[in-house]
Amino acid sequence: MANERVRVRGLSIHRPIIYGNSAVVLSQKERESSSNPDHTHRWTVAVRSASSAPDSGIVGGADDISYFIKRVTFKLHDTYPNPSRNVDKAPFELTETGWGEFEIGIRITFVQESGEKAISLYHHLKLHPWAAQGEPEIPPLEQAIKYGPVHSWQYDEIVFNDPFQNFLNLLTQHPPTPLPKTKRRPVPFHLANATPAALEASKGGIPEFTAAMEKEETDKLEEARKQVIAEQERWREKLIEKEKELERLQKEVDAMG
Amino acid sequence: MAASAADIRSALSIPESSTPAAPQPKKSTAAARKPEGISRELYSLIGPSAPSLAAQLAKPRLKQKPKFGGAGAKVRWELRAFKNPARSDSLELRHWEKVTPDGPSEYPFSKYSVQPNTYTYSQDEYTRFLEDKEWTKEETDYLFSVVQDYDSRWYIIHDRYEYPNDPQRSLEDLRDRYYSVCRKLIRHRPWAGDDLAKAALVSSFQFDKEREVMRKKYITSLENRTPDQIAEEEALYVEVKRLEHNERKFKRDRESLLRILAGIDSGLPDIVEDDGVPLGITGDASNTKAKKKKGGQTTDLDSPATPSVASLPASKRPHSTKNAAYDSQHCITRTEVPSTSVATKAAHQPAYLRSFKLPTPKAAIAPKISQSLAELGVKHTRLVMPTRENVHRLEALMEATTSLVETKRVVDKVDYDIQVLKTRLGLREQSHSANGGEAKIEGGDSMDIDNSQVGDAENEEGEGGRGQSVVSVRSGRSRKHPRRSMSVSSVDTASTRAGTKRQKRG
Numbered sequence: 208m209a210n211e212r213v214r215v216r217g218l219s220i221h222r223p224i225i226y227g228n229s230a231v232v233l234s235q236k237e238r239e240s241s242s243n244p245d246h247t248h249r250w251t252v253a254v255r256s257a258s259s260a261p262d263s264g265i266v267g268g269a270d271d272i273s274y275f276i277k278r279v280t281f282k283l284h285d286t287y288p289n290p291s292r293n294v295d296k297a298p299f300e301l302t303e304t305g306w307g308e309f310e311i312g313i314r315i316t317f318v319q320e321s322g323e324k325a326i327s328l329y330h331h332l333k334l335h336p337w338a339a340q341g342e343p344e345i346p347p348l349e350q351a352i353k354y355g356p357v358h359s360w361q362y363d364e365i366v367f368n369d370p371f372q373n374f375l376n377l378l379t380q381h382p383p384t385p386l387p388k389t390k391r392r393p394v395p396f397h398l399a400n401a402t403p404a405a406l407e408a409s410k411g412g413i414p415e416f417t418a419a420m421e422k423e424e425t426d427k428l429e430e431a432r433k434q435v436i437a438e439q440e441r442w443r444e445k446l447i448e449k450e451k452e453l454e455r456l457q458k459e460v461d462a463m464g
Numbered sequence: 465m466a467a468s469a470a471d472i473r474s475a476l477s478i479p480e481s482s483t484p485a486a487p488q489p490k491k492s493t494a495a496a497r498k499p500e501g502i503s504r505e506l507y508s509l510i511g512p513s514a515p516s517l518a519a520q521l522a523k524p525r526l527k528q529k530p531k532f533g534g535a536g537a538k539v540r541w542e543l544r545a546f547k548n549p550a551r552s553d554s555l556e557l558r559h560w561e562k563v564t565p566d567g568p569s570e571y572p573f574s575k576y577s578v579q580p581n582t583y584t585y586s587q588d589e590y591t592r593f594l595e596d597k598e599w600t601k602e603e604t605d606y607l608f609s610v611v612q613d614y615d616s617r618w619y620i621i622h623d624r625y626e627y628p629n630d631p632q633r634s635l636e637d638l639r640d641r642y643y644s645v646c647r648k649l650i651r652h653r654p655w656a657g658d659d660l661a662k663a664a665l666v667s668s669f670q671f672d673k674e675r676e677v678m679r680k681k682y683i684t685s686l687e688n689r690t691p692d693q694i695a696e697e698e699a700l701y702v703e704v705k706r707l708e709h710n711e712r713k714f715k716r717d718r719e720s721l722l723r724i725l726a727g728i729d730s731g732l733p734d735i736v737e738d739d740g741v742p743l744g745i746t747g748d749a750s751n752t753k754a755k756k757k758k759g760g761q762t763t764d765l766d767s768p769a770t771p772s773v774a775s776l777p778a779s780k781r782p783h784s785t786k787n788a789a790y791d792s793q794h795c796i797t798r799t800e801v802p803s804t805s806v807a808t809k810a811a812h813q814p815a816y817l818r819s820f821k822l823p824t825p826k827a828a829i830a831p832k833i834s835q836s837l838a839e840l841g842v843k844h845t846r847l848v849m850p851t852r853e854n855v856h857r858l859e860a861l862m863e864a865t866t867s868l869v870e871t872k873r874v875v876d877k878v879d880y881d882i883q884v885l886k887t888r889l890g891l892r893e894q895s896h897s898a899n900g901g902e903a904k905i906e907g908g909d910s911m912d913i914d915n916s917q918v919g920d921a922e923n924e925e926g927e928g929g930r931g932q933s934v935v936s937v938r939s940g941r942s943r944k945h946p947r948r949s950m951s952v953s954s955v956d957t958a959s960t961r962a963g964t965k966r967q968k969r970g
Binding site: 214217218219220221222223317321323324326328361362363364365366367368369378379382383385395397398399400402416420421424425427428429431432433434435436437438439442443444445446447449450452453456457459460463 | 584585586587588589653654655656793794795796797798799800812813814815816817818819836837840841842843846847848849850851852853854857858860861864865867868871872874875878879881882885886888889892
């Protein structure tokens with residue numbers, strides 16, 4: 208169909224996703240039975256839909272996002288055999304074992320209807336528990352086991368501008384599950400909000416992204432802007448005052464010749 | 465003699481109503497009492513069917529004393545002294561005041577003494593937004609000070625406006641300049657509230673010079689008509705009315721004729737009727753009114769040029785709620801397509817992640833911006849939830865912070881200039897006093913000179929402090945205070961020095 212391949216101008220459509228990883232410490236038995244006895248953690252890196260299915264054991268992933276994502280490529284550290292791993296169908300995740308943190312390259316390829324190029328992003332593989340200021344970055348394993356699984360997830364939105372009509376139809380056939388309005392589970396920890404309270408709120412189970420988090424950040428930014436503007440107001444007054452003083456002094460100097 | 469209902473029934477041979485005639489005697493007794501406000505003769509004529517208007521007919525009882533202040537309680541007044549808070553001197557006048565249980569009150573008229581929000585601008589702001597080839601900064605400063613002095617009372621301002629080499633400003637010129645400067649300042653300064661309030665504030669400073677001039681011209685011409693012209697106008701108006709009347713009559717006749725003969729409508733257009741303006745009655749007032757109503761283009765000139773607030777931001781395309789719900793369900797955002805843009809492949813913006821489009825500060829001031837933001841607990845490089853809304857907020861925040869950093873930079877520069885001038889002044893003072901010291905050659909003088917040198921040293925230290933203060937916002941501010949007091953003290957020493965010098969000379 209010819210008109211199917213027409214771009215819908217002035218329209219942008221986005222899909223909320225999360226990417227990141229969860230990690231658990233391997234037990235002694237598991238370590239012995241694996242081929243790499245020096246690996247201490249098992250981790251899963253994934254790209255998922257943002258909202259979580261009720262009572263699911265994972266962060267996010269309520270919707271199957273394979274209707275617009277064709278493939279996700281995870282680029283692991285070069286020390287892994289065959290470091291570039293393609294995942295061609297949902298769930299777009301990869302489970303591995305390892306002993307260290309590193310940057311994972313994630314390349315998202317869209318379905319052919321989209322006519323869009325793949326996008327690349329990075330995720331820092333997080334194995335060790337989030338630490339408050341002053342605590343050691345990497346606690347001993349025995350302590351880390353007590354901490355439980357480590358979650359590091361980033362919310363984001365994939366934006367398509369002026370999509371093709373048929374791609375738009377495809378997207379609108381799969382409306383994303385909206386984020387829950389209120390907090391039901393722990394709040395995912397994020398470095399941009401690294402307060403002790405946030406650290407505390409992230410503990411105790413599988414975290415979940417909520418609309419309340421968005422609201423909270425919106426309010427925080429707005430509050431900051433108000434403060435900056437109030438500060439700016441003060442400084443402007445100070446500036447005008449100083450300019451007047453300067454003018455006065457200049458006159459004085461001129462008068463003295 | 466009034467016929468009862470029973471009589472009527474019997475006369476009309478209607479069967480007796482089920483309700484007994486019991487209330488009748490009651491009614492008659494009630495009717496026997498004449499309601500107030502109706503004369504006895506009239507009441508006997510109209511009988512019990514007295515109109516319900518009776519109550520309204522009741523005459524006002526003038527002879528009764530009006531009751532003021534409740535049940536006869538005496539109101540006490542007292543001559544009290546009061547101060548008008550609007551006065552800068554502490555003049556005390558006295559006035560009579562009602563004695564209230566809660567003691568003497570504030571001056572009750574002070575609530576009407578509202579100070580308008582005055583706008584000031586920095587040199588930088590002036591050069592960026594407020595340049596005007598008709599106006600110099602000095603004259604604009606002068607204008608603002610006069611406006612403030614006379615509390616935006618424009619006729620007085622215009623009367624008192626005396627700028628050297630004044631290129632004859634009209635009242636409209638002054639108002640136009642003042643309001644346009646205010647508007648520009650509001651528009652360009654970061655705004656803490658929402659856009660609607662900003663638009664409302666901007667529109668409250670709206671001033672259309674052309675229109676104002678037109679309006680005044682029009683009024684002048686209206687007031688300057690000669691009696692002949694007025695008479696002619698009136699005659700014309702009557703003539704128009706007459707013609708309209710004839711036309712209507714003709715149409716009516718024709719219509720009825722056609723309907724009678726052929727049963728169709730005439731098809732003539734309706735004649736617009738002028739609303740009931742009293743026709744050509746003598747008297748200028750009614751005449752001007754009539755004229756204003758006639759002249760369609762002049763009707764709204766009297767109202768100030770304030771476009772309705774709501775229409776400003778509402779220009780964005782309206783969406784039905786159903787569409788909005790659909791869009792939000794599917795995460796769709798619609799934007800106006802510029803009609804001029806040509807659809808090309810190259811122009812297409814590829815798919816991206818929202819976090820890719822986070823605003824980045826200019827490299828030169830990036831460290832200061834991240835530091836300012838860090839103090840507010842915001843990291844501008846990452847967002848927890850980079851939604852559209854939040855990215856916009858971050859952009860706004862960054863913009864505000866950038867302008868804050870810029871302002872601080874300018875403050876530092878001005879501060880530096882002030883210090884330089886002060887040092888120069890100080891040096892002059894020093895040389896003067898040194899001269900004085902030579903003239904006198906006294907032991908005490910050398911101490912004075914020492915003092916002044918200490919003052920200068922302090923000044924230099926102050927400059928050093930300024931240089932460091934750029935690094936951090938908070939520390940900069942805290943450091944500023946002692947520095948200022950330092951500079952004040954140095955001024956003080958200079959003045960005392962001058963004082964001693966004078967004494968010695970004298």
